[in-house]
Amino acid sequence: MSLLVVGSVAFDSVETPHGVVKDALGGAATFFSYAASYFTPVRLVGVVGDDFPAAHREMLEARGIDTSGLSIEQGGKTFRWRGKYEGDMNTAETLEVHLNVLGTFNPDLSPKFAETPFVFLANGSPNMQRRVLAQAKERKLAVADTMNFWIETQRDELNALLREVDGLVLNDAEARMLTDEINLVRAGWKVLDLGPRFVVIKKGEHGAMFLSRTESFVMPAFPLAEVVDPTGAGDSFAGGFMGYLAATGKTDAAALKTAMAYGTVVASFNVEDFSLRRFQRTDRAEIDRRLETYRTMMSF
Amino acid sequence: MSLLVVGSVAFDSVETPHGVVKDALGGAATFFSYAASYFTPVRLVGVVGDDFPAAHREMLEARGIDTSGLSIEQGGKTFRWRGKYEGDMNTAETLEVHLNVLGTFNPDLSPKFAETPFVFLANGSPNMQRRVLAQAKERKLAVADTMNFWIETQRDELNALLREVDGLVLNDAEARMLTDEINLVRAGWKVLDLGPRFVVIKKGEHGAMFLSRTESFVMPAFPLAEVVDPTGAGDSFAGGFMGYLAATGKTDAAALKTAMAYGTVVASFNVEDFSLRRFQRTDRAEIDRRLETYRTMMSF
Numbered sequence: 001m002s003l004l005v006v007g008s009v010a011f012d013s014v015e016t017p018h019g020v021v022k023d024a025l026g027g028a029a030t031f032f033s034y035a036a037s038y039f040t041p042v043r044l045v046g047v048v049g050d051d052f053p054a055a056h057r058e059m060l061e062a063r064g065i066d067t068s069g070l071s072i073e074q075g076g077k078t079f080r081w082r083g084k085y086e087g088d089m090n091t092a093e094t095l096e097v098h099l100n101v102l103g104t105f106n107p108d109l110s111p112k113f114a115e116t117p118f119v120f121l122a123n124g125s126p127n128m129q130r131r132v133l134a135q136a137k138e139r140k141l142a143v144a145d146t147m148n149f150w151i152e153t154q155r156d157e158l159n160a161l162l163r164e165v166d167g168l169v170l171n172d173a174e175a176r177m178l179t180d181e182i183n184l185v186r187a188g189w190k191v192l193d194l195g196p197r198f199v200v201i202k203k204g205e206h207g208a209m210f211l212s213r214t215e216s217f218v219m220p221a222f223p224l225a226e227v228v229d230p231t232g233a234g235d236s237f238a239g240g241f242m243g244y245l246a247a248t249g250k251t252d253a254a255a256l257k258t259a260m261a262y263g264t265v266v267a268s269f270n271v272e273d274f275s276l277r278r279f280q281r282t283d284r285a286e287i288d289r290r291l292e293t294y295r296t297m298m299s300f
Numbered sequence: 301m302s303l304l305v306v307g308s309v310a311f312d313s314v315e316t317p318h319g320v321v322k323d324a325l326g327g328a329a330t331f332f333s334y335a336a337s338y339f340t341p342v343r344l345v346g347v348v349g350d351d352f353p354a355a356h357r358e359m360l361e362a363r364g365i366d367t368s369g370l371s372i373e374q375g376g377k378t379f380r381w382r383g384k385y386e387g388d389m390n391t392a393e394t395l396e397v398h399l400n401v402l403g404t405f406n407p408d409l410s411p412k413f414a415e416t417p418f419v420f421l422a423n424g425s426p427n428m429q430r431r432v433l434a435q436a437k438e439r440k441l442a443v444a445d446t447m448n449f450w451i452e453t454q455r456d457e458l459n460a461l462l463r464e465v466d467g468l469v470l471n472d473a474e475a476r477m478l479t480d481e482i483n484l485v486r487a488g489w490k491v492l493d494l495g496p497r498f499v500v501i502k503k504g505e506h507g508a509m510f511l512s513r514t515e516s517f518v519m520p521a522f523p524l525a526e527v528v529d530p531t532g533a534g535d536s537f538a539g540g541f542m543g544y545l546a547a548t549g550k551t552d553a554a555a556l557k558t559a560m561a562y563g564t565v566v567a568s569f570n571v572e573d574f575s576l577r578r579f580q581r582t583d584r585a586e587i588d589r590r591l592e593t594y595r596t597m598m599s600f
Contacts, residue, residue: 088482182388185525206506207520218597220507220518225485258600297518298598300558 001140002041003246004113005032005239006132007122008102009046009070013082014274016089018228024275025056027079028122028145031232034276035239035266037063038284039247043113045069045132047101049077069113076101089230090204109135118246120238121165123147126157133164141251143167145238151177163195166251169238171202184209185216198256200241200263202234210260217257222268222294229274233267236279240266240287265291301440302341303546304413305332305539306432307422308402309346309370313382314574316389318528324575325356327379328422328445331532334576335539335566337363338584339547343413345369345432347401349377369413376401389530390504409435418546420538421465423447426457433464441551443467443542445534451477463495466551469538471502484509485516498556500541500563502534510560517557522568522594529574533567536579540566540587565591 012026033042042065050072057067082096106128117140121129129144136142144165150158151174158178162168168191172184179190184201188211191199198212205227210217241263248255265287272278312326333342342365350372357367382396406428417440421429429444436442444465450458451474458478462468468491472484479490484501488511491499498512505527510517541563548555565587572578 183525183527185523189525203506206503209520209523216523216597218520218523220509220520223485223509223516223518225483225489227483254600261600295600297516300554300561300595 001117001246001249002043003036003118003120003242004043004045004109004116004136005029005036005120005122005242006045006107006129007032007120007124007145007235008079008105009044009048009052010079010081010102012231012275013080013096014229014231015084016229016274017086018226019274021229021274023080026081026232026275028232028235030060030276031235031270032120032122032239032242033060033065034063034279035236035270036243036246037065037239038266038287039240039243039262040118041066042243043069043116045107045109045113047071047073047076047105047107048079049101050074052078069107069110071107073101083231085230088205089227092231107132114138117141117249118242119143120242121145121161122235122238123150126150126154126161130157130161130164133161140249141166141242141245143169143238143242145169145234146174146178148174148177159194162191165196167198167200168196169200169202169234169241171204171234175199175201185211200260202237204230204233208237208260208264210256212253212256215253215256217260219260219264220298222265222290223297224268224272227271228278230271231274233271236270237263237267240264261291261294262287265294301417301546301549302343303336303418303420303542304343304345304409304416304436305329305336305420305422305542306345306407306429307332307420307424307445307535308379308405309344309348309352310379310381310402312531312575313380313396314529314531315384316529316574317386318526319574321529321574323380326381326532326575328532328535330360330576331535331570332420332422332539332542333360333365334363334579335536335570336543336546337365337539338566338587339540339543339562340418341366342543343369343416345407345409345413347371347373347376347405347407348379349401350374352378369407369410371407373401383531385530388505389527392531407432414438417441417549418542419443420542421445421461422535422538423450426450426454426461430457430461430464433461440549441466441545443469443538445469445538446474446478448474448477459494462491465496467498467500468496469500469502469534469541471504471534475499475501485511500560502537504530504533508537508560508564510556512553512556515553515556517560519560519564520598522565522590523597524568524572527571528578530571531574533571536570537563537567540564561591561594562587565594
């Protein structure tokens, strides 16, 4: 089945101990789409400025990503983020953010896109996320991401969104902020009280945890000897997770668990190079080989 | 097969967000022994003062722990540690340390103990660890723990020890300090260069990683909704790990991986209450049930 993602498309300038990139293709919807494209056709909804090279769109289209929902705002500039990672590279220091055309992003889905069964609302304003969700009339599974900014400034709107989605994906610091709970299992339970039937708490280099009323899954990160750039790891995780589910059309416990493993493995490729570079050098066969290695590392 | 542990027996005074205990039975060799006692007979070597209650020794003996190597120094006082955990409880703040009789601890093994096939050298001075190791003539597997203090102050002695043991168990911060390497996979590889054929890096609430020249295993921690007191978690992990290996008599990759899982699960019981309290309320059957739950949480 096909998969819709709504979120940012960006130019990222990133500095890590392994190097720098300037104005590289990034953004949550970009990383998500590419990660999911190993599994299923993807429909991308986003906005860019007229500074966005046609080659980027062509590259995404060549991956089976339908970019008809990526609108170009004439006279506008694409969202830009500049950040830096140091030490264990677990958290980014944001140096500059220019929202540009993303500041007024509030998309309408085409009739075709509105029928997509699997929907991912990447990080964005909860009101925008809700408005998109309301248009996705045929959805079978809707999952949202969010971030500290929305938790702090638009709590009521976020709570309304949480009553409407099936799942929430967020990182450990965000889960703690959202629930005022240090213990992540309890934080996860409190998220479930807010509405979603499952929550995935991403812990960066420490893996991820899935909680529903009846299931708990824990997955370590795939161990890597070199993390070059963590930018987009969480969105790549979500892309692998949702991509696998959409490809199988399933949302049962076994599928969700395998989806967690695929999300972990796909994210492990993403962080091995800047921007989409490592993704562009891999394929589903290599992903599946690493999935088997990962399985072996944990099974006893 | 039987299992020898050499290390501290202590009185711990601990404060966590969940309560306080004063002069509770603790120490690396104590947690290790109790954890291992679910799997195999244990031989404990340590020293206490004449303030050590006979009831503690009887309790350990009742668990199948041979305490004939636990010497009482007349007129001396047992090692005391006072510490505090806050927030996510991942690191202890040490408030007081009184080495007391542990300051001159340098044991001789009885002829019977010297024949033990599985040997664990809990944290202690590398010279003492080496001297004990030299006495364990019949050893099949020798594993050591260490800590930041020895890494900083007795590096040559520690390096000598590392050339003589089969395995090293240490936490993530210690692995980074020992190798000057932030990435834990690379840190693990550098530990292997120092001598051991395997290294286990414990990451507290984030699980543990095993590395040898040919194998990598990663295990998340067992997710808990309430961590009451992390004191002894690492030693309990090591006890479950070594206890399982000694019980099976095996040291191949499959056994080492299952041992990692048992170590993780046994440690998860330890942190659910202060001192040995949770251990005293569990048994091998409950440990095996949690191991199956843990397996289910990760297998896909």
